[in-house]
Amino acid sequence: MSKVDFRSLANNSVRNLTPYQPGKPIEELERELGITSSIKLASNENPLGPSPKVIQAATQALQKAHFYPDGGCYELKQALSRFLSVLPEQITVGNGSENVLELIVKAYLHKDDTAVISQFAFLTIPILIQSYGTRAKVVPAREWGHDIPSMIQSIDEKTRVLFLVNPNNPTGTYTNKMDFIRLMESVPPHVLVVVDEAYSEYITNPDYPNTLEFLPRYPNLVITRTFSKVYGLAALRLGYSISSVEIADILNRTRLPFNVNTIAAKAACAALDDQSHVQNSVEINQQGMQQLEEGLRQLNLKYIPSIGNFITVDVSNGMSVYQKLLLEGVIVRPLKAYDMPRHIRVTIGTRQQNDRFLKAVNKVLHARDNTVTA
CATH class of the missing domain: 3.90.1150.10 (Aspartate Aminotransferase, domain 1)
Known part of the structure; x- marks a missing residue:
């Protein structure tokens, strides 16, 4: 042979x-x-681990491990809805926020499209873009952070998505509220602005933008977050996005029905309850x-x-x-x-x-x- x-x-x-x-x-x-x-000290995990309440909830959930998960993650979406003051229909859940980022690339980037991203930004994003046969326009960083004016200027007729990692991994820099507003005001309304906020719960800086406040004003805004960092659930792989109902509907059509397991979903609900x-x-x-x-x-x-x-x-x-x-x-x-x-x-x-x-x-x-x- x-x-x-x-x-x-x-x-x-x-x-x-x-x-x-x-x-x-x-x-x-x-x-x-x-x-x-x-x-x-390599993967930005929470050294305290998960809350004891999370461990208890996950242990109890194991008793039903022989059942398939709730494909719609009803309980988790309701918990996130109450915690974030958004509609359940605005939420998309995934096997880590990387899975949600992949859903965005899969749903909104065609072969000849481009996505804008900063130099030194989270490496998974350009990998996802390339794996789907599309092209990333990498904008040179400024003082290790996102150069917002240059990112705006790089948008052309082929751009469909702009990724903003805030704060950025691995540099730890961030885009402040003023620059964020400048970005949202400048991006064409048909271009999605995806803000990856994996570390947002750690932030206490007063000029860090509360992106949830801008969702009603900018329907092209998508926010991704994770339970892997401050909540200490990295091994369970659970992330989510908040967006307009219309975008969430598309992303939920794209995701597989059991992309979040029962143990992770129960643990996440308990994590939200232990602030x-x-x-x-x-x-x-x-x-x-x-x-x-x-x-x-x-x-x-x-x-x-x-x-x-x-x-x-x-x-x-x-x-x-x-x-x-x-x-x-x-x-x-x-x-x-x-x-x-x-x-x-x-x-x-x-x-x-x-x-x-x-x-x-x-x-x-x-x-x-x-x-x-x-």
């Missing part, structure tokens, strides 16, 4: 795709190096951010000011420092894939985890070469 080249049979847009590389799991590191007590856990997570994050900033300044390391639950640090050679930190049992995120080879991204952890990272990075950056030369 002759050998078949299945790579050549694949769609060209997928065949040439560079897959997204997630953060290294703790189990993988400890298996490879034979070490224990590692910490992971004290959210507030505690935000406070721990603020304290940890201050701790890391002070520590990085003492080490004379430059960092990008961040309003998320992570901070991006210039260590001159991100991949080298990443690999050396692995030997210390500390997992961070190198940013070579973002064309930021000098940087690593570090999740804000507990005080003990932050302290361990600072000691480890100081050690690997100042390690002396003990090789004896003749």
